[in-house]
Amino acid sequence: MSSAQAFEIFGYKFFEGDQPEVVNQVPDPLPYTATITVSGGDKDLEKALMETSQLIQQEDTPPSGSPGLISRALGDQQQLIALLYVKGLYGGTVNIDIAGKSLETAVEAGEVSRRVTPVPVVIRVETGPQFHFGTVSVRRQASDGVPAETLDPAKYGLVTGEPALSDKILQAESRIVSDLKDQGYPLAKIADRSVVADHATSRLDVAISANPGPPATFGHVTVQGAKRTKVDFIIRQAEIEPGSRYDPEILRRAAKRLRDLGIFASVRVIEADRLDTGGSLPIMIEVSERKRHVIGGGGTISSVDGLGLEAYWRHRNLFGEGETLSLEGSVGRIINGDYGAMEYSGQVVFTKPGVFGPATSFSATLGAKRENPETYESRSVYGSMKLTNRPTDKLTYDVGTEVEYSRESDALGTGHYALFGVFGNITYDSRDSIVNPTRGFRATLHAEPAYDAETGGVMGFTKASLSTYWSLNGSDRFVLANRIAGGSIISPHLADIAPSRRYYVGGGGSVRGYAYRNVGPRVAGEVIGGRSFFETSTEIRTRITETFGVVGFVDAGAAYNSQFPDFSEELKVGVGAGLRYFSPIGPLRLDVAVPLSPEKNDPNFAVYVGLSQAF
Numbered sequence: 001m002s003s004a005q006a007f008e009i010f011g012y013k014f015f016e017g018d019q020p021e022v023v024n025q026v027p028d029p030l031p032y033t034a035t036i037t038v039s040g041g042d043k044d045l046e047k048a049l050m051e052t053s054q055l056i057q058q059e060d061t062p063p064s065g066s067p068g069l070i071s072r073a074l075g076d077q078q079q080l081i082a083l084l085y086v087k088g089l090y091g092g093t094v095n096i097d098i099a100g101k102s103l104e105t106a107v108e109a110g111e112v113s114r115r116v117t118p119v120p121v122v123i124r125v126e127t128g129p130q131f132h133f134g135t136v137s138v139r140r141q142a143s144d145g146v147p148a149e150t151l152d153p154a155k156y157g158l159v160t161g162e163p164a165l166s167d168k169i170l171q172a173e174s175r176i177v178s179d180l181k182d183q184g185y186p187l188a189k190i191a192d193r194s195v196v197a198d199h200a201t202s203r204l205d206v207a208i209s210a211n212p213g214p215p216a217t218f219g220h221v222t223v224q225g226a227k228r229t230k231v232d233f234i235i236r237q238a239e240i241e242p243g244s245r246y247d248p249e250i251l252r253r254a255a256k257r258l259r260d261l262g263i264f265a266s267v268r269v270i271e272a273d274r275l276d277t278g279g280s281l282p283i284m285i286e287v288s289e290r291k292r293h294v295i296g297g298g299g300t301i302s303s304v305d306g307l308g309l310e311a312y313w314r315h316r317n318l319f320g321e322g323e324t325l326s327l328e329g330s331v332g333r334i335i336n337g338d339y340g341a342m343e344y345s346g347q348v349v350f351t352k353p354g355v356f357g358p359a360t361s362f363s364a365t366l367g368a369k370r371e372n373p374e375t376y377e378s379r380s381v382y383g384s385m386k387l388t389n390r391p392t393d394k395l396t397y398d399v400g401t402e403v404e405y406s407r408e409s410d411a412l413g414t415g416h417y418a419l420f421g422v423f424g425n426i427t428y429d430s431r432d433s434i435v436n437p438t439r440g441f442r443a444t445l446h447a448e449p450a451y452d453a454e455t456g457g458v459m460g461f462t463k464a465s466l467s468t469y470w471s472l473n474g475s476d477r478f479v480l481a482n483r484i485a486g487g488s489i490i491s492p493h494l495a496d497i498a499p500s501r502r503y504y505v506g507g508g509g510s511v512r513g514y515a516y517r518n519v520g521p522r523v524a525g526e527v528i529g530g531r532s533f534f535e536t537s538t539e540i541r542t543r544i545t546e547t548f549g550v551v552g553f554v555d556a557g558a559a560y561n562s563q564f565p566d567f568s569e570e571l572k573v574g575v576g577a578g579l580r581y582f583s584p585i586g587p588l589r590l591d592v593a594v595p596l597s598p599e600k601n602d603p604n605f606a607v608y609v610g611l612s613q614a615f
Helices: 043-052 065-086 103-109 166-182 231-238 248-259
Strands: 007-009 012-014 032-038 093-098 119-126 132-140 149-151 189-198 203-211 217-224 264-271 280-289 293-302 306-316 324-334 343-353 360-371 377-389 395-410 413-429 440-452 458-471 478-490 532-543 548-560 572-583 586-595 606-611
Touching: 032 043, 043 065, 065 093, 065 103, 065 119, 065 166, 093 103, 132 166, 166 189, 166 203, 166 248, 217 231, 231 248, 231 280, 248 264, 248 280, 532 572, 548 586
Parallel strands: 032 119, 132 203, 217 280
Antiparallel strands: 007 012, 093 119, 132 149, 189 203, 264 280, 293 306, 293 606, 306 324, 324 343, 343 360, 360 377, 377 395, 395 413, 413 440, 440 458, 458 478, 478 532, 532 548, 548 572, 572 586, 586 606
16 A cells, blocks of 8 residues: 655645545543633633643543543543642642542542533632742762761752742752762762641741762763764764763763764763772763765745755765765856856865864865856866864864965956965854854854965955844843954955955845845946955844744945955945744745845845845
8 A cells, every 4th residue: 555645834735645534433432521610810820720631631532431531530630739739839629520529439439420411520729828948958968988968958949938839849859960960970869858848837848868879980981873883983082081080061072072973863872870890880872873875955045146056965974984975066146047147166075073083073175166246257166175173062163275276257357366375263152053043142253364376466364253142031032133244355456366255245144135245346337346344234033923933134234445444434234124934944034125225236125035044
């Protein structure tokens, strides 16, 4: 039998064939109606109780006979009482009547009356008073010569006089155990918990005792699930040193480092449940490898630059140590069938992780491209090599060298360029998300001294950017995003710089509304690019629902003849608004921008479509 296949996007299903309807029939279904009453008038609590109640939520799904209804009611009673405890209402009661009889009576009889159907079910919740913490104590037991210690309960959120929510107790216990593990005790656990509710005073006394267990070091590291990948490589990348003090943060970093290789579908770092005879904790790394070959692609479209398409083929884990070989190609500026305006590129990229320790990787690139914006035309071949180091999750820096040979034409004429450069980059990224950040910032700095063998020009390229994100109301509904960027080329003559390496402003990712790379110094009305630039953008991002959002933005920028930005010159400004559809892989973006001072080749307005936020 063949199975029908379909996919769904924006709530619409495509390629959906005739599929047999599956009906789960319940023997002897017993329909009922359920109502709930809650004392005290707390509407938020009443809503939470209704959402927790299976009798309410599954009213349209009749249970199987009297036993099924009684079982559902018993489960409901336990769940609702647990919710009252979560809210600190330890004197609350939950009574359920089925067909006019108490739940206890129905349990004793083993059945409920069916004289009236659907069977009426009434849930009555008496919330009782709000309890507050009374006497609170947290104690760490003695271990391996370390004496017992009384800990500060307030450090763990347990404060006398505050509402005694049960979740606070559980969260405190979790934090106590986590702290002990951070101190080198992998087998730490809660040894005893005493919770006493005084109904006369509505106070809850809590005493927690934690057993740290023995201190430990990391023991032998083993690997399970590796097929193509070399076990020694996995252990080196994990960087868990046997004999070093146990630290859960080392295990978390090891798992992340292995996931970041991109060759594993899953990574689990599993701690043994007991120490070995030497007092060390054995560690097992369990991996599941991804398929070695993958193809992918994407596209962008705008009313100014037309359609752009890109695709890649990737061979993962080439030699068993995380190496990747990628073949990448793209075609851009597909505009109204004008093939002469198209841009294209192709490149081969090889990457090798762990060349000088787990945090360092090597990459080499060889490619060719044609660029054809309104301002210049360039055909080039290029190659580069780069070492990248990521000492922390937020900091990345790399150094490398590149060579590029090109033939380029613009308003100043046609020239040949043979550039050799040595570059360095630093990036600090504390954003909470790459595709949809709501807090944090990202800062970049690029510097590259270079020499052009064709023109004899010596030059230096510099560029820096800063993007910041602020959640205005703490719930990520309103986000203020800002970006500022600038750059300078140290060179005595503009003509010594290849047109493709000069600085331009305009287009998506720059000043929206203007044509791509169409803002800068001009000769005879044609943009020739500059030796410096400045850009800034501000967005107000509002999430209307869980699925859709709107954005308002202002972009401004300019490129300059001078080696450093000349702020006495006018900035080009673009304003606009956009829609966001928050998909599982990131926000789909639709922006419409208007240039406030358009010049030659600039549109009246521009439309941009893409994946992820603009910056």
